[in-house]
Amino acid sequence: MLEYANPKRFMDLSGALLPWLGAVAALLLAVGLYLSFAAPPDYQQGDTVRIMFVHVPAAWIAMMAYGLMALASLVSLVNRHPLADVAAKSAAPFGALFTALALITGSLWGRPMWGTYWVWDARLTSFLILLFLYLGYIALWNAIEDETRAARACAILALVGVVNLPIIEFSVQWWSTLHQGESIVRAGGPLIAGVFLWPLFLMALGYTALFFTLLLLRMRTEILDRRVRTLALGRGR
Amino acid sequence: MSAWRALVMRDIRLATRAGGSAMLALAFFAAVAVLLPFGVGTDLKVLGRIAAGVLWVAAVLAALLALDRLFQADFEDGSLDLIALGPLPLEVVVLAKMTAHWLTTGLPLTILSPLMALLFGLEPRAYPALLASLAVGTLAISAIGGIGAGLTLSIRRGGLILPLLVLPLLSPAVIFGAGAVLAAIDGLPSAAMGLLAAFAFTAVVVSPFAAAAAVRLNLAG
Amino acid sequence: MLANFLAMGGYAAFVWPAYGVTALGLGAAVFLTLRGYARAKARLAQFTGETGSR
Numbered sequence: 001m002l003e004y005a006n007p008k009r010f011m012d013l014s015g016a017l018l019p020w021l022g023a024v025a026a027l028l029l030a031v032g033l034y035l036s037f038a039a040p041p042d043y044q045q046g047d048t049v050r051i052m053f054v055h056v057p058a059a060w061i062a063m064m065a066y067g068l069m070a071l072a073s074l075v076s077l078v079n080r081h082p083l084a085d086v087a088a089k090s091a092a093p094f095g096a097l098f099t100a101l102a103l104i105t106g107s108l109w110g111r112p113m114w115g116t117y118w119v120w121d122a123r124l125t126s127f128l129i130l131l132f133l134y135l136g137y138i139a140l141w142n143a144i145e146d147e148t149r150a151a152r153a154c155a156i157l158a159l160v161g162v163v164n165l166p167i168i169e170f171s172v173q174w175w176s177t178l179h180q181g182e183s184i185v186r187a188g189g190p191l192i193a194g195v196f197l198w199p200l201f202l203m204a205l206g207y208t209a210l211f212f213t214l215l216l217l218r219m220r221t222e223i224l225d226r227r228v229r230t231l232a233l234g235r236g237r
Numbered sequence: 238m239s240a241w242r243a244l245v246m247r248d249i250r251l252a253t254r255a256g257g258s259a260m261l262a263l264a265f266f267a268a269v270a271v272l273l274p275f276g277v278g279t280d281l282k283v284l285g286r287i288a289a290g291v292l293w294v295a296a297v298l299a300a301l302l303a304l305d306r307l308f309q310a311d312f313e314d315g316s317l318d319l320i321a322l323g324p325l326p327l328e329v330v331v332l333a334k335m336t337a338h339w340l341t342t343g344l345p346l347t348i349l350s351p352l353m354a355l356l357f358g359l360e361p362r363a364y365p366a367l368l369a370s371l372a373v374g375t376l377a378i379s380a381i382g383g384i385g386a387g388l389t390l391s392i393r394r395g396g397l398i399l400p401l402l403v404l405p406l407l408s409p410a411v412i413f414g415a416g417a418v419l420a421a422i423d424g425l426p427s428a429a430m431g432l433l434a435a436f437a438f439t440a441v442v443v444s445p446f447a448a449a450a451a452v453r454l455n456l457a458g
Numbered sequence: 459m460l461a462n463f464l465a466m467g468g469y470a471a472f473v474w475p476a477y478g479v480t481a482l483g484l485g486a487a488v489f490l491t492l493r494g495y496a497r498a499k500a501r502l503a504q505f506t507g508e509t510g511s512r
Contacts, residue, residue, distance in 0.1 A: 037463075047467035054480040077450075094487065101483050108476040112469055132405040139401055143392045152454040153388045157402065160384055160447050164406050167436065171409035174432070175416065210484065217491050224498035231505045 007083055007223060014216045021213045028206030035199035042196075048112050053199050055105035057207035058098045059123075062130060065095030065211065069137070070162035073155035083219075085151035086226075088158060089141060090218035094211060096134035103127050122176035126169055133161045147226075240325050241333050248337030251310070258303030259341040266299040266346050270353040281358035288357035289367065289418035293411050295353075296346045296371055297404070300378045303342045305399045307334055307386035308452060317390075321456055327449040335383040335444065343375025359422070366421035370433055374414040377437040380444035381406050387451030409436050 032053070042049035069091045076084035106124050107117050118124070137154055144150035252259045273291050274284060311317035321327055350371050351364055359367065385403040392398065413433035420427030466473040 041467050046469055048469045048472055050466070050473050051476040054476055058480070097483055097487055101480055104479050105476045108472045112472055129405045129408055132401065136398070136402040136405065139398050140388060143389070143398050149391070149454060153451060156384075156447055156451050156454075157388055160406065163443070164409075167409050167439075168405070171412040171432070171436075174428075175412045178416065210488075214487055214491050217495050221491070221495045221498045224495075224502050228498070228501050228505055231502075 010083055011220065011223065014220055018213065018216055018220075021209055021216070025206055025209035025213050028202055028209055032199055032202035032206045035202060039195055039199055045113070048109060049196065051105055051109040052196070053203045055102060055109055056200060057204040058105060059102040059127065060204055061207050061211050062095060062099040062102050062127065064208075065091050065098060066130065066133070066158075066162065066165070069095060070158050073158035076151060076155045077159070085148075085155075086219050086222045087215070088155065089151065090215055090222055092134055092138050092141070094214055094218070096131060096138065098207075098211070099127055099131045099134055103131065120176065122173045125172045125176065129168055129172070130165070133165075137161070240323065241329065244320070244325070244330060244333040245337045245340070248334055249341055252303065252337065252341040257341075258306060259345065262299040262303045262342040263345055263349060265302055266295050266349065267353065269295040269298065270356060274356070284357040285359055285422070286419075288354055288359040289363070289415040289422070290411075291357070292350055292353055292367065293371070293374070293415045293418075296343075296350070296375060297378055297407055297411060298400075299346060300338075300342045300375060301382060301400050301403060303338060304379075304382040304386045304403075305389065307338060307383060308390040309386070312390050312455070317452070318456060321452070327453060328445040331383060331387070331448045331452060332445040335379045335441075335448070338383070339376055339379040343379055344372070347371040347375060359418075362424065363418050363421040366418045366430065369430060370414040370417040373430075373434055373437045374410045377410045377433075377440040378407060380437070380440040381410075383448045384444050384451060387448040387455070390452065391455045410440075 036050050036053040039050070041047045069088045072084045072088035072091065075081055076088060103124065106127070110119055110121070110124070111117050137157055140157055141150045141154050144153055251257060270292060273287075277283065277287065308317060311320065320330055323330070325333070347368060350367055354364065354367055382399075382403050385399045385406075388402065389399050410433065413429045413436060417427060417429035417433060420429055464470060464474075
Protein backbone atom coordinates (compact mmCIF):
# COMPACT_ATOMS: atom_id res chain seq x y z
CA MET A 1 0.00 0.00 0.00
CA LEU A 2 2.97 2.27 0.55
CA GLU A 3 3.40 2.65 -3.16
CA TYR A 4 0.16 4.59 -3.21
CA ALA A 5 1.16 6.74 -0.32
CA ASN A 6 3.00 9.57 -2.00
CA PRO A 7 3.81 9.84 -5.68
CA LYS A 8 5.63 13.01 -4.94
CA ARG A 9 6.84 13.90 -8.38
CA PHE A 10 3.40 13.70 -9.86
CA MET A 11 1.91 15.79 -7.08
CA ASP A 12 4.57 18.46 -7.43
CA LEU A 13 4.33 18.62 -11.19
CA SER A 14 0.55 18.62 -11.38
CA GLY A 15 0.32 21.14 -8.59
CA ALA A 16 2.53 23.57 -10.50
CA LEU A 17 0.86 22.90 -13.83
CA LEU A 18 -2.78 23.00 -12.83
CA PRO A 19 -3.38 26.72 -12.35
CA TRP A 20 -1.88 27.44 -15.76
CA LEU A 21 -3.75 24.64 -17.45
CA GLY A 22 -7.00 25.79 -15.95
CA ALA A 23 -6.38 29.37 -17.03
CA VAL A 24 -5.51 28.26 -20.56
CA ALA A 25 -8.67 26.17 -20.70
CA ALA A 26 -10.81 29.06 -19.56
CA LEU A 27 -9.21 31.42 -22.07
CA LEU A 28 -9.54 29.02 -24.99
CA LEU A 29 -13.15 28.28 -24.15
CA ALA A 30 -14.00 31.94 -23.78
CA VAL A 31 -12.51 32.89 -27.13
CA GLY A 32 -13.91 29.77 -28.76
CA LEU A 33 -17.34 30.55 -27.40
CA TYR A 34 -17.21 34.08 -28.70
CA LEU A 35 -16.13 32.93 -32.15
CA SER A 36 -18.81 30.25 -32.13
CA PHE A 37 -21.45 32.92 -31.94
CA ALA A 38 -19.62 35.45 -34.09
CA ALA A 39 -19.45 33.02 -37.00
CA PRO A 40 -22.08 33.54 -39.67
CA PRO A 41 -24.90 31.03 -40.07
CA ASP A 42 -24.19 28.20 -42.45
CA TYR A 43 -25.68 28.29 -45.93
CA GLN A 44 -27.45 24.96 -45.48
CA GLN A 45 -27.76 24.41 -41.74
CA GLY A 46 -28.37 27.97 -40.62
CA ASP A 47 -27.62 28.71 -37.02
CA THR A 48 -27.71 25.05 -36.02
CA VAL A 49 -24.16 24.82 -37.28
CA ARG A 50 -23.17 26.40 -33.98
CA ILE A 51 -24.08 23.19 -32.25
CA MET A 52 -21.17 21.62 -34.06
CA PHE A 53 -18.85 23.69 -31.91
CA VAL A 54 -19.99 21.95 -28.75
CA HIS A 55 -20.78 18.57 -30.29
CA VAL A 56 -17.63 17.72 -32.20
CA PRO A 57 -15.15 18.63 -29.44
CA ALA A 58 -17.19 16.60 -26.95
CA ALA A 59 -17.09 13.62 -29.31
CA TRP A 60 -13.34 13.94 -29.78
CA ILE A 61 -12.71 14.08 -26.03
CA ALA A 62 -15.04 11.12 -25.49
CA MET A 63 -12.91 9.01 -27.79
CA MET A 64 -9.59 10.39 -26.58
CA ALA A 65 -10.51 9.69 -22.99
CA TYR A 66 -11.18 6.06 -23.79
CA GLY A 67 -7.87 5.78 -25.58
CA LEU A 68 -6.19 7.28 -22.54
CA MET A 69 -7.99 4.86 -20.27
CA ALA A 70 -6.92 1.95 -22.42
CA LEU A 71 -3.31 3.12 -22.51
CA ALA A 72 -3.26 3.62 -18.76
CA SER A 73 -4.80 0.17 -18.36
CA LEU A 74 -2.08 -1.38 -20.47
CA VAL A 75 0.62 0.33 -18.44
CA SER A 76 -1.15 -0.75 -15.27
CA LEU A 77 -1.18 -4.42 -16.28
CA VAL A 78 2.31 -4.51 -17.72
CA ASN A 79 4.10 -2.18 -15.37
CA ARG A 80 1.92 -2.23 -12.27
CA HIS A 81 2.52 1.51 -11.91
CA PRO A 82 -0.03 2.80 -9.41
CA LEU A 83 -0.35 6.14 -11.16
CA ALA A 84 -1.67 4.30 -14.20
CA ASP A 85 -4.54 2.90 -12.12
CA VAL A 86 -5.30 6.35 -10.79
CA ALA A 87 -5.24 7.85 -14.26
CA ALA A 88 -7.61 5.26 -15.70
CA LYS A 89 -10.01 5.51 -12.79
CA SER A 90 -10.04 9.29 -12.97
CA ALA A 91 -10.56 9.49 -16.71
CA ALA A 92 -13.63 7.30 -16.81
CA PRO A 93 -16.32 9.59 -15.36
CA PHE A 94 -15.21 12.47 -17.55
CA GLY A 95 -15.16 10.22 -20.59
CA ALA A 96 -18.72 9.22 -19.79
CA LEU A 97 -19.72 12.86 -19.35
CA PHE A 98 -18.31 13.96 -22.69
CA THR A 99 -19.90 10.96 -24.39
CA ALA A 100 -23.27 11.94 -22.94
CA LEU A 101 -22.73 15.55 -24.04
CA ALA A 102 -21.82 14.37 -27.52
CA LEU A 103 -25.01 12.30 -27.65
CA ILE A 104 -27.31 15.06 -26.41
CA THR A 105 -25.82 17.79 -28.57
CA GLY A 106 -25.70 15.41 -31.52
CA SER A 107 -29.36 14.63 -31.06
CA LEU A 108 -30.22 18.34 -30.86
CA TRP A 109 -28.14 19.01 -33.94
CA GLY A 110 -29.87 16.29 -35.85
CA ARG A 111 -33.43 17.16 -34.90
CA PRO A 112 -33.81 20.18 -37.20
CA MET A 113 -32.22 18.22 -40.03
CA TRP A 114 -33.82 14.80 -39.64
CA GLY A 115 -37.08 15.66 -37.93
CA THR A 116 -36.56 13.33 -34.97
CA TYR A 117 -34.49 13.54 -31.83
CA TRP A 118 -32.92 10.19 -32.42
CA VAL A 119 -31.75 8.46 -35.55
CA TRP A 120 -29.94 5.17 -35.64
CA ASP A 121 -27.10 6.84 -37.41
CA ALA A 122 -23.72 5.14 -37.30
CA ARG A 123 -22.07 7.90 -35.32
CA LEU A 124 -24.77 8.33 -32.69
CA THR A 125 -25.20 4.60 -32.28
CA SER A 126 -21.47 4.08 -31.78
CA PHE A 127 -21.43 6.77 -29.15
CA LEU A 128 -24.36 5.19 -27.39
CA ILE A 129 -22.45 1.94 -27.17
CA LEU A 130 -19.35 3.85 -26.03
CA LEU A 131 -21.42 5.36 -23.22
CA PHE A 132 -22.36 1.88 -22.06
CA LEU A 133 -18.75 0.82 -22.18
CA TYR A 134 -17.87 3.72 -19.88
CA LEU A 135 -20.77 3.02 -17.54
CA GLY A 136 -19.86 -0.65 -17.34
CA TYR A 137 -16.28 0.27 -16.49
CA ILE A 138 -17.36 2.62 -13.71
CA ALA A 139 -19.90 0.10 -12.42
CA LEU A 140 -17.30 -2.66 -12.31
CA TRP A 141 -14.84 -0.49 -10.41
CA ASN A 142 -17.49 0.38 -7.85
CA ALA A 143 -18.71 -3.18 -7.55
CA ILE A 144 -15.38 -4.77 -6.62
CA GLU A 145 -14.47 -4.06 -3.05
CA ASP A 146 -10.73 -4.43 -3.16
CA GLU A 147 -9.22 -1.39 -4.85
CA THR A 148 -6.28 -3.21 -6.43
CA ARG A 149 -8.49 -5.97 -7.78
CA ALA A 150 -10.93 -3.42 -9.13
CA ALA A 151 -8.11 -1.62 -10.91
CA ARG A 152 -6.82 -4.83 -12.52
CA ALA A 153 -10.29 -6.04 -13.52
CA CYS A 154 -11.14 -2.71 -15.07
CA ALA A 155 -7.81 -2.66 -16.85
CA ILE A 156 -8.69 -5.95 -18.50
CA LEU A 157 -12.15 -4.64 -19.32
CA ALA A 158 -10.77 -1.45 -20.84
CA LEU A 159 -8.35 -3.39 -23.03
CA VAL A 160 -11.03 -5.81 -24.19
CA GLY A 161 -13.19 -2.78 -24.90
CA VAL A 162 -10.55 -0.94 -26.88
CA VAL A 163 -9.89 -4.01 -29.02
CA ASN A 164 -13.59 -4.39 -29.60
CA LEU A 165 -14.24 -0.71 -30.35
CA PRO A 166 -13.04 -0.70 -33.96
CA ILE A 167 -15.06 -3.86 -34.53
CA ILE A 168 -18.13 -2.23 -33.03
CA GLU A 169 -17.51 0.91 -35.11
CA PHE A 170 -17.23 -1.16 -38.25
CA SER A 171 -20.28 -3.27 -37.53
CA VAL A 172 -22.44 -0.22 -36.74
CA GLN A 173 -21.19 1.51 -39.88
CA TRP A 174 -21.97 -1.60 -41.94
CA TRP A 175 -25.38 -1.91 -40.38
CA SER A 176 -26.34 1.72 -40.88
CA THR A 177 -25.38 1.79 -44.55
CA LEU A 178 -27.58 -1.26 -44.96
CA HIS A 179 -30.59 0.44 -43.51
CA GLN A 180 -30.20 4.07 -44.30
CA GLY A 181 -27.88 4.96 -47.08
CA GLU A 182 -24.76 6.92 -46.21
CA SER A 183 -24.17 8.25 -42.78
CA ILE A 184 -26.08 11.43 -42.30
CA VAL A 185 -24.05 13.10 -39.64
CA ARG A 186 -20.45 13.42 -40.57
CA ALA A 187 -17.93 15.07 -38.29
CA GLY A 188 -18.57 18.65 -39.35
CA GLY A 189 -21.57 18.42 -41.55
CA PRO A 190 -21.22 18.34 -45.31
CA LEU A 191 -18.26 20.72 -45.48
CA ILE A 192 -16.38 22.74 -42.96
CA ALA A 193 -15.95 26.19 -44.37
CA GLY A 194 -12.87 28.09 -43.24
CA VAL A 195 -14.86 30.51 -41.15
CA PHE A 196 -15.95 27.60 -38.98
CA LEU A 197 -12.53 26.12 -38.53
CA TRP A 198 -11.27 28.61 -35.97
CA PRO A 199 -14.16 28.30 -33.52
CA LEU A 200 -14.04 24.52 -33.90
CA PHE A 201 -10.30 24.40 -33.39
CA LEU A 202 -10.30 26.67 -30.38
CA MET A 203 -13.24 24.92 -28.76
CA ALA A 204 -11.54 21.56 -29.34
CA LEU A 205 -8.33 22.83 -27.74
CA GLY A 206 -10.29 24.36 -24.91
CA TYR A 207 -12.14 21.10 -24.29
CA THR A 208 -8.84 19.24 -24.28
CA ALA A 209 -7.28 21.63 -21.81
CA LEU A 210 -10.38 21.41 -19.64
CA PHE A 211 -10.35 17.62 -19.74
CA PHE A 212 -6.74 17.44 -18.62
CA THR A 213 -7.33 20.03 -15.92
CA LEU A 214 -10.20 17.97 -14.57
CA LEU A 215 -8.24 14.74 -14.97
CA LEU A 216 -5.19 15.97 -13.09
CA LEU A 217 -7.35 17.43 -10.34
CA ARG A 218 -9.26 14.19 -9.97
CA MET A 219 -6.02 12.21 -9.92
CA ARG A 220 -4.71 14.40 -7.12
CA THR A 221 -7.95 13.87 -5.24
CA GLU A 222 -7.66 10.11 -5.67
CA ILE A 223 -4.07 10.13 -4.47
CA LEU A 224 -4.98 12.16 -1.40
CA ASP A 225 -7.83 9.74 -0.68
CA ARG A 226 -5.44 6.83 -0.90
CA ARG A 227 -3.10 8.50 1.54
CA VAL A 228 -5.97 8.90 3.96
CA ARG A 229 -6.91 5.24 3.52
CA THR A 230 -3.33 4.15 4.11
CA LEU A 231 -3.07 6.28 7.22
CA ALA A 232 -6.42 5.04 8.46
CA LEU A 233 -5.27 1.47 7.95
CA GLY A 234 -2.12 2.17 9.89
CA ARG A 235 -4.00 3.73 12.75
CA GLY A 236 -6.50 0.90 12.87
CA ARG A 237 -3.88 -1.46 14.11
CA MET B 238 -7.27 -34.69 -23.04
CA SER B 239 -9.07 -36.55 -20.29
CA ALA B 240 -8.67 -33.69 -17.84
CA TRP B 241 -10.31 -31.40 -20.39
CA ARG B 242 -13.12 -33.83 -21.01
CA ALA B 243 -13.67 -34.34 -17.30
CA LEU B 244 -13.98 -30.59 -16.80
CA VAL B 245 -16.39 -30.12 -19.70
CA MET B 246 -18.51 -33.08 -18.64
CA ARG B 247 -18.60 -31.85 -15.07
CA ASP B 248 -19.84 -28.43 -16.09
CA ILE B 249 -22.40 -29.96 -18.42
CA ARG B 250 -23.69 -32.14 -15.61
CA LEU B 251 -23.93 -29.15 -13.28
CA ALA B 252 -25.78 -27.08 -15.87
CA THR B 253 -28.26 -29.74 -16.88
CA ARG B 254 -29.38 -30.92 -13.47
CA ALA B 255 -32.73 -29.75 -12.17
CA GLY B 256 -32.69 -26.01 -11.61
CA GLY B 257 -29.49 -25.73 -13.55
CA SER B 258 -28.77 -22.99 -16.01
CA ALA B 259 -29.43 -24.96 -19.21
CA MET B 260 -33.16 -25.44 -18.74
CA LEU B 261 -33.46 -21.93 -17.37
CA ALA B 262 -31.87 -20.39 -20.43
CA LEU B 263 -34.06 -22.40 -22.79
CA ALA B 264 -37.20 -21.54 -20.88
CA PHE B 265 -36.26 -17.87 -20.85
CA PHE B 266 -35.58 -17.91 -24.57
CA ALA B 267 -38.97 -19.48 -25.26
CA ALA B 268 -40.73 -17.13 -22.87
CA VAL B 269 -39.34 -14.03 -24.56
CA ALA B 270 -40.14 -15.34 -28.00
CA VAL B 271 -43.71 -16.19 -27.03
CA LEU B 272 -44.26 -12.97 -25.13
CA LEU B 273 -43.21 -10.65 -27.91
CA PRO B 274 -46.24 -11.03 -30.20
CA PHE B 275 -48.39 -9.94 -27.27
CA GLY B 276 -46.56 -6.68 -27.29
CA VAL B 277 -46.12 -6.24 -31.01
CA GLY B 278 -49.27 -7.68 -32.51
CA THR B 279 -49.87 -10.84 -34.45
CA ASP B 280 -49.38 -9.56 -37.98
CA LEU B 281 -47.17 -12.30 -39.35
CA LYS B 282 -45.69 -9.95 -41.91
CA VAL B 283 -44.34 -7.76 -39.13
CA LEU B 284 -43.31 -10.68 -36.97
CA GLY B 285 -41.53 -12.31 -39.86
CA ARG B 286 -39.38 -9.20 -40.32
CA ILE B 287 -38.50 -8.82 -36.68
CA ALA B 288 -38.03 -12.52 -35.99
CA ALA B 289 -34.32 -12.39 -36.69
CA GLY B 290 -33.66 -9.58 -34.27
CA VAL B 291 -36.00 -10.88 -31.58
CA LEU B 292 -34.59 -14.37 -31.62
CA TRP B 293 -31.07 -13.04 -31.63
CA VAL B 294 -31.61 -10.71 -28.69
CA ALA B 295 -33.50 -13.40 -26.81
CA ALA B 296 -30.63 -15.82 -27.42
CA VAL B 297 -28.06 -13.35 -26.13
CA LEU B 298 -30.08 -12.62 -23.00
CA ALA B 299 -30.76 -16.28 -22.35
CA ALA B 300 -27.09 -17.17 -22.70
CA LEU B 301 -26.18 -14.30 -20.39
CA LEU B 302 -28.52 -15.71 -17.77
CA ALA B 303 -26.45 -18.81 -17.51
CA LEU B 304 -23.16 -16.94 -17.48
CA ASP B 305 -22.83 -15.34 -14.10
CA ARG B 306 -22.60 -18.72 -12.45
CA LEU B 307 -19.90 -19.83 -14.86
CA PHE B 308 -17.14 -19.22 -12.38
CA GLN B 309 -18.98 -17.98 -9.35
CA ALA B 310 -20.31 -21.31 -8.14
CA ASP B 311 -16.87 -22.87 -8.17
CA PHE B 312 -15.33 -19.75 -6.72
CA GLU B 313 -17.67 -19.73 -3.76
CA ASP B 314 -17.07 -23.28 -2.67
CA GLY B 315 -13.35 -23.17 -3.32
CA SER B 316 -13.26 -25.62 -6.17
CA LEU B 317 -12.08 -22.95 -8.58
CA ASP B 318 -8.87 -22.60 -6.58
CA LEU B 319 -8.37 -26.35 -6.77
CA ILE B 320 -9.07 -26.48 -10.48
CA ALA B 321 -6.69 -23.60 -11.06
CA LEU B 322 -3.95 -25.54 -9.28
CA GLY B 323 -4.65 -28.60 -11.41
CA PRO B 324 -2.76 -29.92 -14.44
CA LEU B 325 -4.53 -27.78 -17.01
CA PRO B 326 -3.41 -24.19 -17.70
CA LEU B 327 -6.04 -21.71 -16.59
CA GLU B 328 -6.68 -20.63 -20.19
CA VAL B 329 -7.62 -24.21 -21.06
CA VAL B 330 -9.79 -24.48 -17.96
CA VAL B 331 -11.60 -21.35 -19.00
CA LEU B 332 -12.03 -22.62 -22.55
CA ALA B 333 -13.45 -25.87 -21.18
CA LYS B 334 -16.01 -23.94 -19.16
CA MET B 335 -16.94 -21.76 -22.12
CA THR B 336 -17.35 -24.91 -24.22
CA ALA B 337 -19.61 -26.47 -21.64
CA HIS B 338 -21.60 -23.28 -21.50
CA TRP B 339 -22.06 -23.27 -25.25
CA LEU B 340 -23.02 -26.94 -25.28
CA THR B 341 -25.66 -26.38 -22.64
CA THR B 342 -27.08 -23.03 -23.77
CA GLY B 343 -25.92 -21.84 -27.20
CA LEU B 344 -26.35 -25.15 -28.94
CA PRO B 345 -29.78 -26.02 -27.49
CA LEU B 346 -30.95 -22.46 -28.24
CA THR B 347 -29.87 -22.86 -31.82
CA ILE B 348 -31.71 -26.16 -32.07
CA LEU B 349 -34.84 -24.66 -30.53
CA SER B 350 -34.77 -21.56 -32.72
CA PRO B 351 -36.52 -22.98 -35.80
CA LEU B 352 -39.51 -23.80 -33.63
CA MET B 353 -39.59 -20.24 -32.33
CA ALA B 354 -39.12 -18.92 -35.85
CA LEU B 355 -42.21 -20.87 -36.86
CA LEU B 356 -44.21 -18.86 -34.33
CA PHE B 357 -43.00 -15.72 -36.02
CA GLY B 358 -43.67 -16.87 -39.54
CA LEU B 359 -40.07 -16.44 -40.58
CA GLU B 360 -39.54 -16.73 -44.31
CA PRO B 361 -38.67 -20.43 -44.96
CA ARG B 362 -35.58 -19.70 -46.98
CA ALA B 363 -34.09 -17.86 -43.99
CA TYR B 364 -34.08 -20.90 -41.72
CA PRO B 365 -30.61 -22.15 -42.68
CA ALA B 366 -29.23 -18.67 -42.08
CA LEU B 367 -30.96 -18.54 -38.71
CA LEU B 368 -29.46 -21.82 -37.64
CA ALA B 369 -26.02 -21.01 -38.96
CA SER B 370 -25.90 -17.51 -37.49
CA LEU B 371 -27.07 -18.65 -34.06
CA ALA B 372 -24.76 -21.66 -34.02
CA VAL B 373 -21.75 -19.48 -34.78
CA GLY B 374 -22.89 -16.40 -32.91
CA THR B 375 -23.59 -18.24 -29.66
CA LEU B 376 -19.94 -19.28 -29.70
CA ALA B 377 -19.04 -15.60 -29.52
CA ILE B 378 -21.58 -15.10 -26.74
CA SER B 379 -20.08 -17.89 -24.64
CA ALA B 380 -16.58 -16.61 -25.30
CA ILE B 381 -17.08 -12.90 -24.62
CA GLY B 382 -19.58 -13.67 -21.89
CA GLY B 383 -16.91 -15.76 -20.25
CA ILE B 384 -14.68 -12.71 -19.99
CA GLY B 385 -17.47 -10.84 -18.24
CA ALA B 386 -18.08 -13.81 -15.95
CA GLY B 387 -14.40 -13.90 -15.03
CA LEU B 388 -14.30 -10.19 -14.27
CA THR B 389 -17.39 -10.30 -12.07
CA LEU B 390 -16.91 -13.62 -10.30
CA SER B 391 -16.04 -12.09 -6.99
CA ILE B 392 -18.99 -9.71 -6.95
CA ARG B 393 -21.73 -11.19 -4.91
CA ARG B 394 -24.56 -9.76 -6.94
CA GLY B 395 -22.55 -9.51 -10.12
CA GLY B 396 -25.49 -10.86 -12.06
CA LEU B 397 -26.71 -7.39 -12.91
CA ILE B 398 -23.40 -5.93 -13.90
CA LEU B 399 -22.50 -8.81 -16.19
CA PRO B 400 -25.00 -7.92 -18.95
CA LEU B 401 -23.94 -4.27 -18.74
CA LEU B 402 -20.35 -5.26 -19.43
CA VAL B 403 -21.01 -7.88 -22.05
CA LEU B 404 -23.89 -6.55 -24.15
CA PRO B 405 -22.00 -3.63 -25.72
CA LEU B 406 -19.17 -5.98 -26.56
CA LEU B 407 -21.60 -8.36 -28.23
CA SER B 408 -23.29 -5.78 -30.44
CA PRO B 409 -21.28 -6.80 -33.54
CA ALA B 410 -22.53 -10.37 -33.11
CA VAL B 411 -26.16 -9.24 -32.97
CA ILE B 412 -25.67 -6.88 -35.91
CA PHE B 413 -24.02 -9.47 -38.13
CA GLY B 414 -26.11 -12.41 -36.92
CA ALA B 415 -29.48 -10.78 -37.38
CA GLY B 416 -28.17 -9.16 -40.55
CA ALA B 417 -27.38 -12.54 -42.03
CA VAL B 418 -30.93 -13.72 -41.43
CA LEU B 419 -32.43 -10.51 -42.80
CA ALA B 420 -30.37 -10.81 -45.95
CA ALA B 421 -31.56 -14.40 -46.35
CA ILE B 422 -35.18 -13.28 -46.02
CA ASP B 423 -34.70 -10.97 -48.97
CA GLY B 424 -32.66 -13.55 -50.81
CA LEU B 425 -29.74 -11.16 -51.07
CA PRO B 426 -26.10 -12.10 -50.81
CA SER B 427 -24.47 -10.67 -47.72
CA ALA B 428 -21.12 -10.50 -46.05
CA ALA B 429 -22.84 -10.79 -42.69
CA MET B 430 -22.30 -14.50 -42.17
CA GLY B 431 -18.62 -14.24 -42.99
CA LEU B 432 -18.21 -11.22 -40.73
CA LEU B 433 -19.99 -13.06 -37.94
CA ALA B 434 -17.73 -16.06 -38.37
CA ALA B 435 -14.65 -13.85 -38.26
CA PHE B 436 -15.93 -12.13 -35.14
CA ALA B 437 -16.75 -15.41 -33.42
CA PHE B 438 -13.40 -16.91 -34.36
CA THR B 439 -11.53 -13.92 -32.95
CA ALA B 440 -13.65 -14.01 -29.82
CA VAL B 441 -13.05 -17.72 -29.23
CA VAL B 442 -9.31 -17.36 -29.75
CA VAL B 443 -8.78 -14.25 -27.63
CA SER B 444 -11.30 -14.70 -24.83
CA PRO B 445 -9.65 -17.54 -22.93
CA PHE B 446 -6.64 -15.32 -22.32
CA ALA B 447 -8.62 -12.33 -21.14
CA ALA B 448 -10.96 -14.48 -19.05
CA ALA B 449 -8.09 -16.43 -17.50
CA ALA B 450 -6.36 -13.16 -16.60
CA ALA B 451 -9.58 -12.02 -14.95
CA VAL B 452 -10.00 -15.27 -13.03
CA ARG B 453 -6.37 -15.20 -11.98
CA LEU B 454 -6.61 -11.73 -10.53
CA ASN B 455 -9.73 -12.67 -8.62
CA LEU B 456 -8.15 -15.82 -7.19
CA ALA B 457 -4.96 -14.10 -6.09
CA GLY B 458 -4.82 -12.28 -2.80
CA MET C 459 -30.35 42.81 -32.59
CA LEU C 460 -30.56 40.87 -29.36
CA ALA C 461 -33.83 39.32 -30.44
CA ASN C 462 -32.17 38.10 -33.62
CA PHE C 463 -29.30 36.65 -31.64
CA LEU C 464 -31.60 34.83 -29.25
CA ALA C 465 -33.76 33.51 -32.04
CA MET C 466 -30.80 31.81 -33.73
CA GLY C 467 -32.49 31.97 -37.11
CA GLY C 468 -35.46 30.04 -35.78
CA TYR C 469 -33.35 27.26 -34.36
CA ALA C 470 -33.26 28.64 -30.85
CA ALA C 471 -34.97 25.55 -29.45
CA PHE C 472 -31.99 23.48 -30.49
CA VAL C 473 -28.98 25.73 -30.22
CA TRP C 474 -29.61 27.09 -26.74
CA PRO C 475 -30.39 23.76 -25.10
CA ALA C 476 -27.25 22.34 -26.69
CA TYR C 477 -25.11 25.08 -25.21
CA GLY C 478 -27.12 24.97 -22.02
CA VAL C 479 -26.63 21.29 -21.38
CA THR C 480 -22.95 21.67 -22.24
CA ALA C 481 -22.54 24.52 -19.77
CA LEU C 482 -24.42 22.54 -17.17
CA GLY C 483 -22.43 19.37 -17.69
CA LEU C 484 -19.03 21.02 -17.80
CA GLY C 485 -19.90 23.38 -14.98
CA ALA C 486 -21.03 20.51 -12.78
CA ALA C 487 -17.85 18.61 -13.60
CA VAL C 488 -15.66 21.55 -12.65
CA PHE C 489 -17.62 22.23 -9.48
CA LEU C 490 -17.75 18.63 -8.29
CA THR C 491 -14.10 18.01 -9.09
CA LEU C 492 -12.95 21.11 -7.24
CA ARG C 493 -15.15 20.27 -4.31
CA GLY C 494 -13.94 16.67 -4.22
CA TYR C 495 -10.37 17.89 -4.17
CA ALA C 496 -11.00 20.38 -1.41
CA ARG C 497 -12.69 17.70 0.68
CA ALA C 498 -9.86 15.25 0.17
CA LYS C 499 -7.36 17.87 1.23
CA ALA C 500 -9.41 18.62 4.32
CA ARG C 501 -9.68 14.95 5.23
CA LEU C 502 -5.95 14.47 4.87
CA ALA C 503 -5.22 17.57 6.91
CA GLN C 504 -7.49 16.18 9.59
CA PHE C 505 -5.54 12.95 9.67
CA THR C 506 -2.08 14.40 9.67
CA GLY C 507 -3.17 17.10 12.08
CA GLU C 508 -4.54 14.51 14.50
CA THR C 509 -1.55 12.24 14.43
CA GLY C 510 0.76 15.20 14.47
CA SER C 511 3.15 13.58 12.03
CA ARG C 512 3.51 13.11 8.29
